[in-house]
Amino acid sequence: MNVQVLQGINLENTITTIKITTDKTPRTELVDLVKDLHPVFMEEYSIEGNTISIQSKLPHFWKETAVALNNFSSNEWSFDLAKSYILGTVIKKQILSMSTIPILHAAHELGYETTQYFIEQGFTPENAASKFNRYYGIGIGQESEVTASIASSRDSHLAMMTQSDKWLTNIMLDRLKLPIAQWELINSEGHLKELHEKYRKPYVIKPVGLTGGNGVTTNINTFDQAQAAYETATKAINSRERAEFQKKIMIQQTVQGEDYRLLVIAGRLEIVTKRIPAFVTGDGAQTIEKLIAEINKDPRRDLANPTHILKPIIIDDQLTTYLKEQGLDINYVPKKDEKIYVRKVASMSQGGITEDFTDRVSNQIRYVVESLASSLHAYALGVDVICKDISKPLTQENGSIIECNTMPESYLNAFPVIGDQYPQIGKIVVKGLVGNKPFTKKIVYIGKDIKKLHAFLKTQTDASEKTGILSNGSIYINEEEINANLETWKALEAMKLNASLSTIAIHYESIDEVRESGLGFDRIDAILIDNKYESEDWTSKLEGYKNLGLINTIKTV
Template sequence: MTTKKKDICILSATHLRGPNIWTYRPVIEAVLDIGALEEFPSNKIPGLYERLTTWLPGIIEHRCGVGERGGFLERLREGTWAGHILEHVVLELQNLAGMRTGFGQTRSTHVEGVYKMAFRTREEQVGRAALQVGRDLLMAAIEDLPFDLEAKVAELRDLVDDRCLGPSTASIVDAATDRRIPSIRLTEGNLVQLGHGAAQRRIWTAETDRTGAIAESIASDKDLTKSLLSACGVPVPEGCIVRSAAEAWEEAQDIGLPVVIKPYDGNHGRGVSLNLMTEADVIAAYELAARKGDSKSVIVERFITGDEHRVLVVGNKVVAVGKGESLWVTGDGKSNVTELVDAQINIDPRRGTTEDCPLNALDPAAGAEIILELKRQGMDANSIPLKDQRVLIQPNGNVGLDVTEQIHPDTAAAATLAARIIGLDIAGVDLVTEDISKPLSKEGGAIIEVNASPGLLAHIKPANGPGRPVGKAIIDHLFAEGETGRISIVGVAGTKGCSLISRLIGALINISGKETGVACATGLFLNKRKVTDGDCANWEAGQRLLINRSVQAAVFETNAKAILTDGLAYDKCAVGVVTDLHGHEELAPHYIDSPEQMRKIMRTQVDVILPDGVAVLNAAEEAVVDLAELCDGKVIFYGLDPLLEAIVNHRALGERVVFLRDAHIVLAEGDNEAALLPLSSLKPAKAAQPEIVLAAVAAGWALNIAPELIAAGLRSFDSSQKATY
């Protein structure tokens, strides 16, 4: 007989990418064997509570089943098992790494010592890494061994930075979620689809599918931008293009000192030098700008006195304004410039090298603009300023102060006009003025640049306030009020003819005038054309339909195994069909050992029905009928016998049912009945499977397809169609 060890063995870890038996959102489900730890709940392991709370003090915020702060710690003191503890450790590790999560559940199985543990994760690889780190940390706490938590959290944080959406994109996606608009990440980067099928929009950080390529090209051409703005009456600084340092100095004298020099095709302030007064400064600034740009062309323009501002324009509205500030350090007579920058500037928690930081950390030894500015003052990174001597590190820039409420309406109008002139739907309009609360014309201010794909983080995390809801502004720009980005989605779950039901429903939707996709076990279909042969009742095939911009409605077949291994391919549906709860015998590898457990699995199809949607349920299956109470929307029962208890009771409530009477398909709502058509009018293959036909008819009715179109679709449907490519 083998003696079990006190160990946590991760038997499997499955990423459930869609709604599942645990929750509506993606989770990782781990199957854990805790061995002899089954006999040792937390209150029987000396020092475990103290070690865990020392390493993970934030775990006090976990409410657990108690429902209040400190709830999990109460469970830990009283005694809980290793699987449940690991759930909370993994969640807290993800939080420490900068990926906020909160949902987790752990349940025992019929096998002693084996648990299923699920936890929310926003990115699969981060979640899997946190699971392994969490297991190692918990075992160290159980065995009273050292554990380098700081190093492991740093690794997880790096993984979050590499693999998760950047904060700007995340703010837009979160705003979409708040409006119940679904999203799909299309790449490992920041390209995201908002909505499904023909109703979708796409974003790439602060660019959208409304951002024109021509507009982007104009914005990157600083001279052309100024010419267009000037022609339309927008104030811009006088300037010209030069192609040599000598020409730059000559034009600077013609324009009048001081001047600004910047790359012809630069962005984000790279290679820009301000307030240049001498020939040496102009020549050095030209060389910097030529290096930073993609061409040797450089712009010399009049220096505008005032503070730099970044005006974020979304659509035709100003949604945020940031003000720049010059950065200085003050000498102490001992520290060099680099040390002073670290102590007085980089200490700002908003500064750093990751995407979470709205401001960059500065390096006086490596930043070309800083090196040039220090050189103008006769210094370099290693110079030691005198005590109390102020040294300019970076003039202007750093638009970290929110002044949105202060912008004058005339200045806001000039910024939105500038964005429209260039053709950008989202633009960062850079302007310089002494006082943003006064019109540009009165202050002698000017618009100096219009940028595509502007940075959002400085507006989300300004230095002086809670931030502006720029993500919401972008979502409201892309989706009008009332738009959800959703198409009509039908889910079909069970084992009784679900492929044929799915295809029939697709045919009914298509005949009503919508471009329709169907993903089922017999293939992937677009309208009446099979585009992929083989089993397509899976996540990947479903995603192909959801990202297809021509699809106006989609039908998805699923089953218990698919729900257990992937979750549903969509977040919500208009109609959910459940035929039966059979098939638990095939699910032993998933620790399903009784028919009663099928309810928890198959209810997933009903749980995702929208509040204005409909559940279509088989009235002949008692377990299916019992799912009706879980539906947030309406219910239509279908069955061969009009005297089935569920049908009779539902009609008595004035609700809709579909059944057979005298070999005719009948639609009934309360006491009102309408005969749709006789089975004899259908092709023999369909007439021989009336229950399948009734399910499809009920789904069509749930989608408000006219009865005459349903009848026409049934008559014309050909289930023998071959693949066409």
């Protein structure tokens, strides 16, 4: 097997082309599977001999997928094994979900390149967090920012620190005098008894750290319930390794009303979503257990598919306990059209659904959540609110902010089950991140005399700017050599990720290097061609790309 990447515009196609040569005649079922998932993965593909040529702006993805294509084509792997590797390993690690896909796709549509940020090839080692596979540079050089799903380099350390600790979130809400229900930390089981007597019933007990809704118990009225809730929270905390500050448990006055997630981007409230706890609707024949199994067959709940917009309902202790509180169990057969809630908490991670409420939110609530996001210096912030009426101000009687998150599952806001959807979420994020930043100039020189490139750059750049040049495997910044003996693609990605560069230039000594590696950029400001090549046939290809708007200037030097 061999993998060749023609980066950016190249002499074969208008976008990056990944050429995978398999050991046996290539089979296309897996390529078609990926193509049908979402347009972000590829535009088109073609086959010539044993080589599959894939046009895609995600070359890292296809380089890691190549092993599955080759092993399936060679009958070493079954279709199911190869599919599992692509969906369960490559996509899960590099993309994961519809919180990432719309952002990458929007960046490509808006003309910004995307580059995997931390990982040059392969994946993070087993002892490192998998999330670092999903960090991407949006844009290159000085125009770039970094995203991880909807979180980004524009999110302050303050925001990330606050969102991971509900205690600190509540401290900040108190400090800003924003609406929040009474709360305290529980220091011990003995302290719990004291707090139980102090708090108006019912109340909530929950971990202060991020647990995806696990360990949260609502509607607590008795001390026995409080002790059970404390144990549930402790169990959720101990389910994995956590920092010391995330091991705290808190009590909070119950806030009556519906559960909402409000998504703020760049200081502006963009989407309001009502979160509805997981439920089943009876058909008069099937048990709750079987109804849940039917619900989980919905492809929108298939976590193996990166385009899922819902999550499955899992039967666990919390679910069976809540049914027991209602005098039910999973073997109960609901009457036709009888609705049975199987979760107390309206958490999407626990199988709930969503409804759009963006046009119904009050101005006061809008100002409250925008104030919180701006004060935390969070580029993107999901704010959870419980209130009786989202169209009225938050008051002690109407509701409260509950918590916030700098890396919310934004697809749950963007693609609600009921009401309007917001596929433009990716463009909102990308434009806000990089839309007002100065563009990085992209220059390509084809010829042996690098002095011609230097002379041109001096006419295009200011002395205060930093210019990066890749030539013969070496990286230069303002003509000072930074590193040498590098593979072309590695050196080019390094320069693209270097946010200090206002201009990035690539020097190819011959057209054969271009044929081997591509021109390097999705769009090019200027291509300089040594005058000895001006009558070559391939120059007409470049003129065609210029006519398409992919190249601004072609200059013979």
